[in-house]
Amino acid sequence: MRLPLLALLARGPAHGYELKQDLELLLGSAYPQPNVGQIYVTLGRLEKSGLIEGEDVEQSSRPNKKVYHLTDAGREALHAWFEETEDEPRVRDEFFMKLALAPQTGLAEQIALINKQRRQYLNTMRNLSKLAAAENRDNRIAHLLIEGAMLHLQADLDWLERCQEELEELE
């Protein structure tokens, strides 16, 4: 959350609620919809790190809102963020640990696990399809995100098949 907010502020100063709206606009229905509170907390942390600076602006008939802008340090942090490549572990699912450990505990059957997970994936895929259908056609970013999720799901399902093949061989 932190660096995306920094990136949004790179366009110009904005306050918290505006930033939330910008995010929603950008991501469309892919927007994970955290509550506003999380945004304010993140903004506070960023200010503490010195990457942004806030200014109070007075408003009549409303509490003051704080408008933030990017500092030089923040700009540099952004640069660094864009420079570095992402390298995260590919398989982050706990599912595989469950699968690997199931025979040892004797509490669950591997095939049943696979089947259950597959159903889950398929249902998720169905929802993603509905999401994509409902999404505004012009929001390319949102569509790309949804498609990315679908492709990952496909890969996961293929991987499930592989697991089932390997495990069936052992039987």
Next chain:
Amino acid sequence: MRATLRWAHSDLRTHRGEALFITLATAGIVASLLLAAALFGYATNPWQRVFTQAHGAHVWIHTAASADAGRLARLDGVDSVAGPYRTESATVSAHGTRASVELRGTPRLPSVDRPLLTAGHWLDPAEPDGVVLESSLARALLAEPGDTLTLPGTARSLTVEGIADSAEPRYSPGEQPGLVWALPSAVRAPGGQVTGLRLADPADTDYAVQRAVTVLGAGAVGEVSTWQQARAEAQGENRLLGQVLGLFGLGALAAAGFAVHGAIGTRIRGHLRDISVLKAIGFTPGQVVRIFLLQHLAYAALGAVAAAALTEALGGRVPGRIGDAVDVWQGLPGHSVTLVAVSVGAVLFIGLTTGLAAWRAGRVPPVPVPRPSAAAGGRLTGLARGALGLRLPAALVLGCHKAFAGRGRSLAGVARLALPLLLIVVALSAWTTIDRFHSSPEQVGLPAALTVRSDGGMSDPDVRALLAADSRVADAYPGVEVAALVPGQTGTIALRGLGTRTRPYPYTLAEGRAARGPDEAVAGQGLLDLLHVRVGDWVRMTVGEQPQILHIVGRSIEPQNAGRVVTTSLDTLRENDPRVSPAFYQLRLRPGADPQRVAAALTTAGHGHLDVHAVPNPADGLSPLRAVVTGLIAVLALIGLVELLTTIGGSVREGERDVLALRAIGMSPRQITMITVTSTSCTALAAAVAGTAMGLPLAHRLIDAQGSSNGIGAGIARSPSPGLLLLLGASAVLGAATLAALPAARAARRRLADTLSAVA
């Protein structure tokens, strides 16, 4: 059904060429078969018709003038008798043409063997010099009622009153004298009598002749001719023509059947996917088979109907014998039945071969899968690898490998292409044989070009001197021809004495050796068949009253008299009968001499005493055969074309899937094209070689068999010149290469996204 029509219609649009060729080929085959039927009909029926209408006599016996021919009427088995009529041999001339004739004194219109008048009227007692000519004689003399015939050497003249058909043997210059009916008063110097016997049982002819000869005495009997001889002679060339047409027609039908079978098989192989889809949509296997069957049946039927219609409409207009035959045939009963039967038969045959091929289409599984790679093909043989190693052009090597790799299928392809080529080789052999009759007659039993007869006005030494005086005459062989009774006395044959011991006649021998010693003779095939003897046997025959025993030492090629001739030297005949003197001279001309000119010169030099005829060449009557052979070669070429297109189509299709792989190896599109062109050319070459290798012996055997059955004798067959065969092979290979070039080039250059769509 509509669905079937829809598919068939659109399939036609994509395969127009093939459809056209099949239709044309079927049309050609049906036309040739119909013409064969016409000729057969013409051959037998007119004579039969005349014989029946005229109450023809089964046996004609020429006897001496003193014989008591009246006794013949009382013979067992004789129903009725014509004559005996007094006859006189004479020579008549009209419009400059001469013919030797037999004047027959007929007081009334005979009841047996009644001449059927075609022009003019019968003899009128008021006109003592009126005569009626037999139609073949009239045709030869170009005579019509009202014309005047002169008898050269005398002051007599005769007037033609009418022309009539007869069932007796026809006029043949040099062989058979023409028939002239005259009033008995016109027969001034009767040399003999002739009696016609009509038998109760025609199969009894031999026995009847035997009894007649016994009653009359062998010495009194001159020549005997039977109705079977007359019929065979009348049918003669038409039969041969009909047989040739029929044989080739059937051969072409078989070739066409194979071609269609192959075409459909290849088409199915190329359409496997489409057929699977059709089945998946809901076509039953039966329907799929029916699609192909009906399609090709329709093409064949169209061709057959077109041919039948054309033959009906234009057949009569064909010039020459064939046109006449069709005209007559159209008037015969059973004509429509034959027309329908032949057309339907040809279509059914093609339908059968189509069905066999189409049945495979029904067995294609309904699951459309990428076409399985051709089971044909195999590892590169060591030979091919060696050739590649030698840096021979890769395209050529791969092409040859492709042509011969798939054992069964490539063999079938070569065989199907070889069949029409084989038939063409046979046709060319027939042509060459006929050609030999014209260009080198001495090789086919006709060493002498002219026959010279004297009418008695010149003495024999004078004639010889005259003949020797002409520089164009290389040799003059004296000869005499008598009728001899065969053993059993069931008929007569021609016994000839030609040449002397000092100047032997140059026989054309097919077997054995020339007759040199005393009592040696050579015989034609017809005689050997008639008497059931072989070369080396002794034969006894009766000449007049004398027996004549001859040792047959050789078989000659005898185009005259249906081969029923035995020839010995004049000396042998003289030994038996010293009174024998040359009746004619056979002249052998120097090479390059024109027989017509020499004949005219000799006639003038002889002051009308000499009768010079050109020896009849059996090939003259066969001139329509050349046109027929040309037509047949055209039809066979068409069938070969269909087969070639099929092979090319299949080869290109199979090659398509490899195009990408070959390009990846580094072959240019031109080289890829060369592969297909080479493989097609190799197939054509193999087919040409196979066709020639099998066709030549087959042609020899067929032509010799035909010669034997004709009586001429086996041994006349001639193969086409090597140049001609080479031309045939070269045109086949070049034609294949040319036809393959365009589609192969197109396939090689097509941009393919991936092999799968190529397979698609």
Next chain:
Amino acid sequence: MLRAEGLVKTHYGEGAPAHAVRGVDLSVARGEFVAITGPSGAGKSTLLHLLGGLQRPDEGSIWLDGERTDSYSEARWAVERRKAIGIVFQFFNLVSNLSVADNVELPALLAGVPPKRARAEREALLAELGLTGKERSMPGELSGGEQQRVALARALVNHPPLLLADEPAGSLDSKGTREVMRLLSRFHGRGQTIVLVTHDARLASAADRVISFFDGRIADDAALDGTPSRKPGTSGVLELRD
């Protein structure tokens, strides 16, 4: 409406025999959309071919609308396929020397529909699938996606109660796959019974039921209800962490 019991099919080719289908029981209700997934070579296509009569089962029985069909002859199956079953394959769906219009009308003509009505049906279907203007083209001139749409039109021209589809999007790109999915869903929405074989999860997720096929046997038969198991308000696509 479709029921199968104990289906067994073994392929005998070069090498060891392949047991494509080993004792499969299956039932599909009217209006259901069933997807069959599984790794390639598992025998999914063979199962579909058995259901459509394109291959004969070695053992087992099939009931189509109450009629027992596994003992049908090839000709009888062909008649059945005209009116009762529509089939779409991955490749080679169209007859290559017929135009698009002819291809679509062919099953109708086969079923005995008068040409005018066949033509009307064809026009309606092609319009619905967005292919007007391509009636006269030959299949070779169309793109893969267009070919599949024509194939779909051809399969549905007789409004068969059952549609069998074997990897219809297998040779298409993602855009083509989306098209096919949309069309299948649309027809399913109108009550078409569909049995789909696919390895594409997106296509499979459009179905009511997904059957997992492993090694000739059914491993799982799941009804998709699409209820998300996460908190409402989040899409599950993206996570923005601190």
